[in-house]
Amino acid sequence: MRYDAVIVGGGLAGLTAGISLQKAGKKTAIVSTGQNALYFFSGCFESIQEPTPEILSLFSEAGVRVHYTPGVRLMPMGTFKESALALDDVSLFPAPDFGKKVLIINFMAYHDFFSSFLAQGLEKQGMECRIRFLNLGDLAQPELGPNQMRAVQIARKLDDVWEKVVQEVRVLLKDEDTVVLPQVFGLNDASIPERIRQGIPARVVFAGTLPPSVPGIRTQNLLKKRYEVLGGTYLLGDRVTGAHVYEDVVQNVVTKQLDRHYLEADHFILASGSFFSKGLSSNPFKIYEPLFELDMDYDTDRNTWYDPTFANHQPYLGFGVKTDAEFHPSRHGVPVKNLYVIGSILGETHPELGSGAGLAIRSALQVTQLITGKP
């Protein structure tokens, strides 16, 4: 099978590249091992201060509901963080003191949503808070066991009975102007959070839970679906195990499941993520890119990899694959012509592209332009 482009890694970067290449009429395949950073997504796209029309249509065409409202968002532990582009689940406010009286809804025996920390944070902003617990077992049978009270399992239940939650909240609501709910709604239906908002006669704020992230998984599923609707081939659960590079050109890559079959393409895109996703590996002596052994941009002295203070910026997060202005990496000093590197595997080597989701999307779009030759 020969493609215009084969993409290693199906996280936000790989999917963005795949979708935009398919839209430009290219034939592509994505090989992805499994979980990616979107499973832990906060719902906010870091470092996108002003989304281009291209970024906005990437989401709207996939059915991912985003809004651009520079301001602050309420964090799960009751603090606030500046954000600009977020999923519709996440409310962005001009300032932290967004309400006067708040009703916080939690579920009984759910330990991954921190209603008391939230209340404390909001009380600091001068808000009055009331916490009420719903019993999920009353809303949906069979009841979840004590160790099944996790975000995704709860969300699966709630996809069917979210309207009962709306009714319960309406009964509980007194004179509060705001209701805070955990982010466990709309796993398979992106319209549910909005419909909950319409059903409750107060401002509704969804606050994050411990991972996995329900809005993140939904986003991943929608982007993947969009990619496949455009004709892309998504090889889920497969892993690229090797590559043949001849002189300065990647000939093909080998995957675990396709066995001796090679994936051949004109262009290859490496979007395998950072340490967490195993796009980067490390041992006591070095940090390296395991698939192609690409040249890295980092300090080899292990003593410089960390800051002993957890809260400080950690130098290792900045390490990444070294590329030129056109995202081509090199091996043993020789640039690889038809290989491009995008997403968090770049570390902080392209500070102008931002970090997190901003870096993943921007680098993917730029590489698409380079491959399609279109501005």
Place this chain on the structure above:
Amino acid sequence: MRVPDCSVDPFRLCAANMLDAKLHGGQVRLQTEVTGILREGNTVKGIRTHNRNTGADQEFYAPIVVNAGGVWGQELAQMAGIKVGMFPAKGSLLIFAHRVNNMVINRCRKPSNADILVPGDTVCIVGTTSSRIPLEECRNVAVTPDEVTLLITEGMKLAPRLASTRILRAYAGVRPLVSADDDPSGRNISRGIVCLDHEVRDGVKGLITITGGKLTSYRLMAEMATDLVCKKLGVDKACETAIHPLPGSEEGSYEEVAKKIWENPTTAQKVAAARMGSRVSRIRSTDRRDEALICECEQVTMGEINSAIDRLEASTLTDLRRRTRVGMGTCQGEFCACRAAGLLAKAHGCIEKERADIDYFLQERWKGNFPIGWGDTLREAEYTQWVYKHVLGI
């Protein structure tokens, strides 16, 4: 060559001793620092304390004060104007994520670096190094990358598999060795138990110091100290700690204990029995919700956490970690820190403090992680950075 070596769970040992003291009518004050020794003339009358949780200062009076402050015994003695010369010896060790051995393995040589591999609970530990450090550094000891390299290379000689076993944590502590009285230079160190009657030694009544020794000899140290106290108080009774088992250890192995209580014990119940012995029957389990796992790696349930809060004086995440192993597994406190903090906040009604406690806990965990920050540890570390800073907002 076979030697009768054993290993002990030091966390359970401390908790069981504390509980034993309480069962005999003693009081335990955790998070309470001795800030002064009250001395009138040549007699010690009591101590001044500072409670780190409440910020309250309080004085306690007693005919005898026992200084069992480990390496900090020097500072404590100084508060009474007495000189005890400690010889702080830092030791670093590595904790591996699973057991490669079921019995203690020793190098057959004179004590040296990394010559013992000890299995414990779900992990195994290789240690140790030894280097003298100034007393001021005892409060904040850190493992250096050089020590890590040394422990791995030497450890591999004990068990080659260590080279490919994940390291969970690097850890350092300070041995309370004592310089012999007649040798203030500290060259002539006593490795034995040191029990000082300051009335005889320094002419100060009402104070004794027990230090030196080893964990292995802790009970004997305590016996020597209590015998001396009894002599001073005119009590004539034989010490019984050598014949009475500690609370929780009265009955057989943890498997037997678990089977006695539950027909088909779950993994969580079995590991809880290993942590607590027969005391495990007292874990609160009023309904199924108490079975909810707070810490997946170490299988710690909500019931066990709440029991530790109620009965074992756990007032911080660090206390909880020592009592239940919460946060000590492969993820090093990823999610359980927040969950457990939520339970502590609920029990104590102090949310503000728990927030700060999470920060402290994460920093403590990182302290033992960055010296071994590569491979899966670095993956977890990156994940923790994102989750706590960008997703949870700490």
